[in-house]
Amino acid sequence: SYELTQPLSVSVALGQTARITCGGNNIGGKSVHWYQQKPGQAPVLVIYRDNNRPSGIPERFSGFKSGNTATLTISRAQAGDESDYYCQVWDSSTVVFGGGTKLTVL
Amino acid sequence: QVHLVESGGGLVRPGGSLRLSCAASGFTFSDYYMSWIRQAPGKGLEWVSYISDGGTAEYYADSVKGRFTISRDNAKNSLYLQVNSLRAEDTAVYYCARGGGNAAANDYWGQGTLLTVSS
Numbered sequence: 001s002y003e004l005t006q007p008l009s010v011s012v013a014l015g016q017t018a019r020i021t022c023g024g025n026n027i028g029g030k031s032v033h034w035y036q037q038k039p040g041q042a043p044v045l046v047i048y049r050d051n052n053r054p055s056g057i058p059e060r061f062s063g064f065k066s067g068n069t070a071t072l073t074i075s076r077a078q079a080g081d082e083s084d085y086y087c088q089v090w091d092s093s094t095v096v097f098g099g100g101t102k103l104t105v106l
Numbered sequence: 107q108v109h110l111v112e113s114g115g116g117l118v119r120p121g122g123s124l125r126l127s128c129a130a131s132g133f134t135f136s137d138y139y140m141s142w143i144r145q146a147p148g149k150g151l152e153w154v155s156y157i158s159d160g161g162t163a164e165y166y167a168d169s170v171k172g173r174f175t176i177s178r179d180n181a182k183n184s185l186y187l188q189v190n191s192l193r194a195e196d197t198a199v200y201y202c203a204r205g206g207g208n209a210a211a212n213d214y215w216g217q218g219t220l221l222t223v224s225s
Contacts, residue, residue, distance in 0.1 A: 001168070033211035035151070042201055042218060043151065048211035086151050090209035093165050095141070095153035 002091040004098035011104045018074040020101045022087030025068060030089040032070040034063060037084045037100075046085075047072060077105050108132040108214040110202045115219030122192050126219060128185040128202030136160070136180040141206035142187045144198035145218075152198070155187065156206035163207075170196075192223045 005023040012018035022032065034047040045054050047063040050070065060075040074081055082105045087098040114126040126142070141156040155166045155176040164176050175188040185202055199220050203212035 031209045031211075035212075037151075042215040043212075044215070045211050045213050048213070054213060084150075088151075088153075088211070090206075094167065095143075095156065095206055097143075097151045097153060100150040 002089070002094075002096050004087055004089065004096055006085075006087060006098040006101045008099070009102045009104065011106055012074070012077045013106050014079065015076055018077050018081070018103055018105075020072045020074075020085050020103065022070045022072070022098050023068055024070075024089065024096075027068055027070055027089065028065055030091065032063065032065060033088045034061075034072045035086045035088065036081075037086065043086065074103070077103075079105050081105055108204065110204065110214060110216035112200060112202050112216045112219035115200065115221045117222045117224060118192050119225050120193060120223055122223070123188070123190045124192070124221065126187040126189065126200055126202075126221070128216060130183045130185065130202075130204075133204070135178075135183040138204050139207035139210065140178060140185045141203045141212055142176060142185075143201045143203055143212065143215075144196075145201070146195070146198040149198075153206075154200070157185070158207060165207075189221070192221075194223050197221060197223045 031049045035043040036046045037043040051063040062073045064071045109131045111129045142154040157176045173191045177186045199218040201218045202216040204214040205212045
């Protein structure tokens, strides 16, 4: 079965740029979606189809793919960005989530 | 605005059954694929199942195949998940989410309903 690999944790200084990676075989050929989840809350879609932001999501959030890795970039990180982040793809009629990355804003 | 409200969770003994429900509003329910996604306590997200807009196609994660059944009633704007032969590892918050088929994202999520499987 298809697997997505994310780092368990990423730290970023306040106001700096955070990058969260999501690795998978031939991920370049798949649409990647990203979700933000704060403690006790439902996930929120922050990037869809690789690099598109839903309405209401700040421009500070962006997505990028290169080779076997997709990356969620959060510019000018704020304390409110501290959350768990999950990548997701669709593979052979099933849906796959990455294991999630905890972002800490220092 | 889009609103998804899950219900039906609770405490069930191993081997038991339950039906989870999701009431949808604020959009044309019959136009969208719908999904169930779960999250075990302290763990990540796990896709469970999705169903096509007309209800004619269903897909399941291997971990639930043969035990769980997804269904929908477009006249009632409702999504369901029948969960049978429950195991301790099925303990999780179950989220209803819009979308999921044809590589689409899940753009709206409910707040979830907690299912606990324990003797």
